Amino acid sequence: MVKSIFLKILQKVPDFEIRIPVIGIGCGVLGLAFAKQNIKMGEIAAQLLKSLEYRGYDSTGAIIQDENGNITIRKDVGAPSELVHTLGITKLSGKIFCGQVRWATFGAVTKENSQPHDVKCKIHIYGAHNGNITNANQLKAFLIQEGHKVVSDNDGEILVHTIEHYFDMYLSELAGSVKSRKKEIRKKAMRKAIVKAGKILEGSFAAIVVDPITEMLYAIKSGSSLYVGIGNNESGNDFILASSDLTAVLRHTKILINISEGQFVEYNHKYYQVFAQKDLAIKRKGKPDLIFKAGNKIEVQPVRSKLRVEDTKLNPPFRYFMEQEIYAEVESSQKLITFFKNDNEHGKKIISILTQHNQLSNYQKAVHNILASNRLQEQQKIFYSLISDKSFTNIKNDCLKKIPHLTKLQLYGDSEVSFSKKDFYSDDANIYLDIIEKRLDAKALLLAKILDAISEQNEIKQFNDNVDKFLDIIYNAWTNGASIYTACCGTSFHAAKTGSIFFNEIASVEIIPILPGDFRGQYSKSMRNNDVLIGVSQSGETKDLIDIFNDVESLGKNIKKIAIVNNVNSTLAQEKSDVWLPIKCGPEIAVPATKSYINQITLLYYLAIRTAEMRLKYLDKNSTSKKEIEKLRHQILIRKETLDYIPKLIEETISTTQPQIEYVAEQLFLEPSMHILATKLSAIAQEGALKVRETVLNHTQGGEGAEFKHGPNTILGKNTVFGIWNIESMMKRFNNIIDFVYQEADKDNVVTVEDMEKIIKAISDYIFTQVKPFNLLPHSMRIFNDAMERFDFFGALYRNYPLIYITGPEDRDVRLTISQINTHKIRGTNTFVIAEQNEKLMLNASTSPSEDSDYKWGYIELPKTDDTLLTTFSSIVVLQLLALKMSIKKMKYLNRIKVPCHGVHPDVPKNVSKSITVD
Incomplete structure (x- = not known):
């Protein structure tokens, strides 16, 4: 009886619904124009929309215009992987495509708020954007007052209406009362409208706007990523494609039109012209700034991208890009170290063989001509003329005889042709591989390797020249008692903090790592002549960092600026610095930075060694202390040996720690909060905490272990942090x-x-x-x-609070860590240690504070090095893998219990985004 009563009561209990809001990671926008009607336009549009799904899947939309000017709009709430079929997008044909995937920010997830927006209140245009218009509400009121019918709460509609409003106004001025259909007048009016809208619209965005009469598209870059490519398809149909995502463009063409911040492109299938959306001053080294007024033409020549789509693919057996990129750290760091040391024996032998055959200068000239051209046919003509030359046969035979490994150059992969990239080292390698395309033979593959070797030697020479400049700058600062700052954000900041440990321990040179905002507050007005500012950035486009470089430049003092970047063609490297150095990690797709971080700290480790060598030369000339000199000489010798060991250490860490990481991930993946405490290695703790926050969305804080007892430890015991x-x-x-x-x-x-x-x-x-x-x-x-x-x-509700401890193998650090473990676990913690094998540490971690305690512990044993500096590499790899496993476990759990929009994903976590900027 009571059981039936209880069941009746349960029927009255409302269902629990947990809503986790997801704020936009950036959305994605597309604009494609063909020369003529394409019956496969819908299929192409669907492919492009699906390629941007990682940027947003709250809604999907497409407008396709055919050769007769008819417009078809298909958009709704949902992910592109589903809606391209249910909306019938795949079945459409057309000439122009404007598309968008949305991650909702302004306006709820509704069909009305989906993009693109087709507007015709004053004059007919359509378009879409990604980003945020922060004054959208004020503009909405203005537009309604001016007679516009705004049908949504979406800021993208506000952008399109704003441009429509001024397009109509300027067209009336230029053409009189009759709305002109003359192309040149309409184009001029649209340009003026875009410039005017740029002064009114506040926020960061990229947009595509289309005038259906002129069939002209406008791609606007104002604070968000935007890439434009020009090409033709298999049937010879010319096209130009603009996208928020570089990979989407590279799938269709390698020829890019570089568009910078504050610019827009007017284009159709073949014609394009870049304009300044606002007043611009483009800095040039050793030359006056290029000044452009808003609306001015900017001449931009197309360039061939060095990236291949294959470089951005997820390869079996990996399920996530983050996973693939962690495993790629072995190869990535090895290539970087080989580059440092010019240790590629095959490349050096190839150069020697070319020299012996008196052909080095001819092949160098061919490399120069290939790289100077953006036309594939012209590059292929140069390439295959080398094979046709009778000297190539002798060079080929000599290479295969003296370098037997070259006979093993081969292909891998089933469905697509691609190369074993381990045999290619230069940044230009992809250009040579694109040249031979699918027409593969042993000669072509060998020649690609020969040209790659020449490019590699050119890059090594430039790198060494830049390292020498770096050392000259550091030497000048050090000998003048000046300060050296490394300003950077996020993961790059943690890399810089790790680098400061290297410079301190190896070279006894102080480097001050600091965030750009803190730099502005603490040092920007107290910098002196001979100070140095080093910017560390993956993209080289980080606005906060560029602003700091501009601030330092405006001081008018003798302050040298150095950039450490992955994208050497970036603003930071080419326009803002006196010297730049590459981390050469290649493209990184997952939002959480992993292999780029490893390459950053590997480069900083190398630079610390070179700085120590520079300091040794100074001491040899100026110091009377033989003991100090010998100590430094011994340190340099050890560090050179350990540099070679780094890739093997990463590989061993990945292969030996998996079961322990799996166990700890199982204990932690649903914990709402935890701390990572490091002894002397706070940068590692902070970077590990960032990886967990990014991928698992659990609150995680990292820092110096000794600091935890100065306030943060109040979280131990009973608290109100519930998961x-x-x-x-x-x-x-x-x-x-x-x-x-x-x-x-x-x-x-x-x-x-x-x-x-x-x-x-x-x-x-x-x-x-x-x-x-x-x-x-x-x-x-x-x-x-x-x-x-x-x-x-x-x-x-109360559980033991999880603490992760990281320590190097030095006795002092181990003793401090043991003290912290015992201090905290009696107040209600679970203990997880990341360290090399140490019985005392293991015993103290594994001992329960009391018999009735629900105490958990874990010990992830790092490969033995007896070297604290090497621990920075092994411990961060463990933390990256731990974050990856926790993220996958939590994502699957939340999916299983049907928590909507939770945003947990190792590659594309909510609220953050990453675009590929290496070129």
Whole structure:
């Protein structure tokens, strides 16, 4: 009887729905124009939309215009992988395509708020954007007042209406009362409208706007990524494609039109012209700035991208880009170290063979001509003329005889032709591989390797020249008692902090790592002549960092600026610095930076060694302390040896720690908060914490272990930080209370359905208010009192707080870590250690603070090096893998219990985005 009563009560309990809001990671926009009608336009549009799904999947939209000017709009709420079929986009044909995938920011997830927007209040245009228009609400009121019909809450519609408004205004001025259909007048009016809108629209965005009359598209870059490519398809149909994502463009063409911040492109299938959207001053080294007024033409020549689509693919057996990129750290760091040392024996032998055959200068000239051309046919003509030359046969035979490994150059992969890239080292390698395309033979493959060797030697020479300039700058600062700062953001900041340890320990030179905002507040007005500013950035386009470089330049002092970047063609490298150095990690697709971080700290490790060598030369000339000189000489020798060991250490770490990482990930993936505490290696703790925050969305803080007792330790014991496991425990405890009430009520046959309802409601209210009920009958009150006395409801919410400890193998660091473990675990923690093998550390981590304690512990044993500096490499690899595994576990768990829009993903976590900027 009571059981049936209980079931009736449960029917009245509302379902729990947990909503986790997802704020936009950037959305994605597309604009494609063909020369003529393409019956496969819908299929192409669908492919492009799906390639941008990682940027947004709240809604999907496409406008396709055919050769007769007819426009078809298809858009709705949902992901492109589904909607391109259900909306019938794949079946459309056309000449022009404007598309967008949305991650909602301004406006709810509704069909009305999906993009593109087709507007015709004053004059007909259509378009879409990605980014945010922060003054959208004010502009909406203005537009409505001016007679526009705004049908959504989406800021993209505001952008299109704003451009429409001024397009109509300028067209009336230029053409009189009759709306002109003359192309040149309409084009001029649209350019003026885009410039005017740029002065009014606030925020960061990229946009595509189309004038259906002129069939002209406009791609606008104003604070968000935008790439434009020009090409033709298999049937010879010329096209130009603009996209928020470089990979989407590279799938169709390698010829890019570089568009910079504050510029827009007017284009159709073949014609293009770049314009300044606002007043621009383009800096040039050793030359006056190029000044462009808003609306001025900017001449931009197309360039061939050095990236291949294959470089951005997810390859089996990997399931996630983050996973693939962590495993790629072995090869990436090895190539970088080989580059440092000019240690590619095959490349050097190839140069020697060319020299012996008196052909080096001819092949160098061919490399120069190939790289100077953007036309594939012209590059192929130069390339195959070398093979046709009779000297190539002798060079080929000599190469195969003296370098047997070259006979093993081969292909891998089933469905697509691609190369074993391990045999190619230069940044130009992809150009040579594109030249031979699928017309593969041993000669072509060998020649590609020969040209790659020449490019590699050119790059090594430039790198060494730049390292020498770097050392001259550091030497000048050091000998003049000046300061050296490394300004950077996010992962690059943690790399710089790690680098400061290297410079301190190896070269005894102080480097001050600092965030751009802190630099502006603490040092920008106190910099002196001979100071140095080093910017560390993956893209070389980080606005916060560029602003700091501009601030330093404006001081007018003798302050040298250095850039450490992955994209050597970036603003930071080419326009803002006196010297730049590459990290050469290649493209990185996953939002969380992994292999780029490893290459950053590998380069900084090398630069610290070279700085130590520079300092040794100084001491040899100026110091009388032989002991100091010998100590430094010994340090340099050791560090050179350990540099070679770094790739092997990363590989061993990945292969030996997986079971331990899996166990710890299982213990932590649903913990709402944790701290990572490092002894002397706080940068590693901070970077590990960032990886967990990014990919798992669990609050994680990293820092120096000794600091935890100065305030942060208040989180230990009872706190109000609750996650899913806490809620699960609470629900189980509530079920225990209900079971108790059920059992007690079963003993008393006078309990009615109404009594049971009142008892359960009274318990629910009392738990959070501590106000006893006044409406219960005596027998119900007895059951209520017994339940509240027997059960500690909130006790079920509390769990031991997880702490991860990182330490190097030095005795002092181990002792400090042991002290911290014992101090904190008696206050309610679970202990997880990342360190090399140490029995004392293991014993203290594994010992429970009390017999009845629900204590958990784990020990991830790093490969043995007995070297704290090498621990910076192995420990961060463990933390990257730990974050990856935690992210996958949590993502699958949340998907299984159907939590909507949770945003957990190792490659594309919510609220953050990454675009490929290496070229």
